[in-house]
Amino acid sequence: MSIELKNVTKRFGQVEALKDVSVTFAGGKMCGLLGNNGAGKSTLMSLVAGRIYPTAGEILIDGEPADSNRAQGKLFLMSEGNLFPEDMKVKTAMNLAGGFYPGYDKAEAEALTERFELNAKSKINKLSTGYGSIFKLVLALACNAPYLLLDEPVLGLDAQHREMFYKLLLEKYAANRCAVIFSTHLIYEAANLVEHAVVIRKGRILKDAPVEELTAGAYTVSGPAAAMDEYLLGRTVLSESGIGGLKTAAVEGEPGQVPTGLEITGLNLQDYFIALMEKEDRT
Amino acid sequence: MKALFRYRLLDDLKSLAALIAALLLAPILLSLMLATNSTNSSMTINGTGAFSTIWALVIGIAVLRGDLRLGNQFGLSRRSAFWGSVLSCTAAFAAASAILSLLTAILQVIYQSDNSRVKVMDIYQFVYGNSAAGVMPAWDYVRMACMLFALCLCFGFFGMLCTMAFWRLNKLGKWVLGVGMGLFLGVGLPNLANRLSPWLQRPARILATNVWALIAFLLIWAAVFLLGAWLLARRAAIKSAAK
Amino acid sequence: MEFNEDRPIFLQLADRLEEGILSGVYPEEGQVPSITEYSVTYKINPATALKGINLLVDAGLLYKKRGVGMFVTSGAREKLRGQRAERFFENFVESMVHEARQLGLTEEELVQLVKRGFDGDVD
Numbered sequence: 001m002s003i004e005l006k007n008v009t010k011r012f013g014q015v016e017a018l019k020d021v022s023v024t025f026a027g028g029k030m031c032g033l034l035g036n037n038g039a040g041k042s043t044l045m046s047l048v049a050g051r052i053y054p055t056a057g058e059i060l061i062d063g064e065p066a067d068s069n070r071a072q073g074k075l076f077l078m079s080e081g082n083l084f085p086e087d088m089k090v091k092t093a094m095n096l097a098g099g100f101y102p103g104y105d106k107a108e109a110e111a112l113t114e115r116f117e118l119n120a121k122s123k124i125n126k127l128s129t130g131y132g133s134i135f136k137l138v139l140a141l142a143c144n145a146p147y148l149l150l151d152e153p154v155l156g157l158d159a160q161h162r163e164m165f166y167k168l169l170l171e172k173y174a175a176n177r178c179a180v181i182f183s184t185h186l187i188y189e190a191a192n193l194v195e196h197a198v199v200i201r202k203g204r205i206l207k208d209a210p211v212e213e214l215t216a217g218a219y220t221v222s223g224p225a226a227a228m229d230e231y232l233l234g235r236t237v238l239s240e241s242g243i244g245g246l247k248t249a250a251v252e253g254e255p256g257q258v259p260t261g262l263e264i265t266g267l268n269l270q271d272y273f274i275a276l277m278e279k280e281d282r283t
Numbered sequence: 284m285k286a287l288f289r290y291r292l293l294d295d296l297k298s299l300a301a302l303i304a305a306l307l308l309a310p311i312l313l314s315l316m317l318a319t320n321s322t323n324s325s326m327t328i329n330g331t332g333a334f335s336t337i338w339a340l341v342i343g344i345a346v347l348r349g350d351l352r353l354g355n356q357f358g359l360s361r362r363s364a365f366w367g368s369v370l371s372c373t374a375a376f377a378a379a380s381a382i383l384s385l386l387t388a389i390l391q392v393i394y395q396s397d398n399s400r401v402k403v404m405d406i407y408q409f410v411y412g413n414s415a416a417g418v419m420p421a422w423d424y425v426r427m428a429c430m431l432f433a434l435c436l437c438f439g440f441f442g443m444l445c446t447m448a449f450w451r452l453n454k455l456g457k458w459v460l461g462v463g464m465g466l467f468l469g470v471g472l473p474n475l476a477n478r479l480s481p482w483l484q485r486p487a488r489i490l491a492t493n494v495w496a497l498i499a500f501l502l503i504w505a506a507v508f509l510l511g512a513w514l515l516a517r518r519a520a521i522k523s524a525a526k
Numbered sequence: 527m528e529f530n531e532d533r534p535i536f537l538q539l540a541d542r543l544e545e546g547i548l549s550g551v552y553p554e555e556g557q558v559p560s561i562t563e564y565s566v567t568y569k570i571n572p573a574t575a576l577k578g579i580n581l582l583v584d585a586g587l588l589y590k591k592r593g594v595g596m597f598v599t600s601g602a603r604e605k606l607r608g609q610r611a612e613r614f615f616e617n618f619v620e621s622m623v624h625e626a627r628q629l630g631l632t633e634e635e636l637v638q639l640v641k642r643g644f645d646g647d648v649d
Binding site: 171175 | 561570
Binding site: 046049050051052053067068069071072073074075076077080081082083084085086096097099100101145 | 286289290349352353355356357358359360361362363518520521522523
């Protein structure tokens, strides 16, 4: 039970958006897809959802080719664009969804619509950015598909709605054990929600590991510059910064023997990501 | 796929109802006009064929892209979305042809009397039937329905092909296609027809005398257009519509 | 309710649960919140919550009633205090005794110092 990308390359004209990407998203797990703008997150999700086709490689959903009814019927992609016909109303779309997704719960959709104060009579293309996202999120939550692909799901959502969404997503996950692939710039908010993280950079997969492994496998160390320099020798330094005679660095690996005067602290996922990107930018 | 089929069919039937209403309006208005007009003029209403083909063309142009997008959002494979759209439009075309043919028959029967100055006719009767008579024999209406159906399919799928071509082409391609088509239809085709006219005499006569030949001809083109549309649709990139 | 970055979240969750049991917030034979509730309240992945809870289950502090939920085992408080005492011994007493030996303090002198701490100097 998984989504597999096998040696997938996607080229748009001259640009290679994804380069020989092989990654598996396990069923029943919440995974964060982390990367900067243009890294290839949306491309990857569009490929899985059958909106675009790979230049090379194959995509399998539970062993079936992605572009088949059985595969596509198991997933729902929520992304920025509006794929609904012009002039279609929120209500119409919510009524239609039931005919396509066997697990769709219309009552749940209606309840969520109310909770978020979404105007069901509104035309989809007239919704604000935030409510456009909410509309799609309601569909995503109510369709009860085994694979939820969420591409920047909280775009435009105010803080309160974001909270509501995260809680609803966790409840849905706890109830269905669906797989969730979650791409977001708000890594800090998503860090505790997801079990697994895939880091993508310039079309390549950089890291593919449980979040705990990534954050446990790195740490911050700070102290006087001279002692720091000595300590850092031979270590995988992700990022460094300093002010005055003090230095701070993010390091990958085990702290090992820490000389006195240097302080070790843990690293959250967002800081880890930023530091990792800094390291990659340097090489 | 059923859900998309149902959705598209209902949508098409709604627009068909609008078409029928418009088509019925004409004879009704005319009768009213003539009733109040005492001169001895008569009027012929002739247009079911033309209007329904244009209607089919517009449907073909308008629905496919939206259906492919909607289908994808709701978890249909490209193939299912395409065929769901095509099959439901086909069903709508069949319904349209049957209904319009029937309506023409009814109207002709209504206006049959000698002193009726409204004559309802259609291209089928004009070409293949007896245009002098009012009502045709029953089988003619069946043939008329078949002809309308083939016309709808041909023009409808042509519309789909056009819409897919425009989707897949970049700006320059669109420009070239638009201008090229215009030139072809306006200048190239007549010229070509002229040039080839001696060779076209016989086929044209066959088409003009045997409705089934015309139907076959139309269906072949319909199949070609449909294939073209599918080839363009199967790997098209789905994005949101431009605002 | 934030988790800090220094320790894995499931360990921090386990700590909080233990505190709750010790302090009586979660009475023995009483029910503790479900995994979903922890997950949603703290906005953490259910798998993480499960890991934390399982630590306590493995330690015999919590048990599962099928179809109902997770409950605090009777005697959990005592068990925890015993565990903590053991940890206290390892973390503090061992090094204290070691230090004392290094300084050449006798057992009585050490006990006197400890008494002094309890009598007033330390709160």
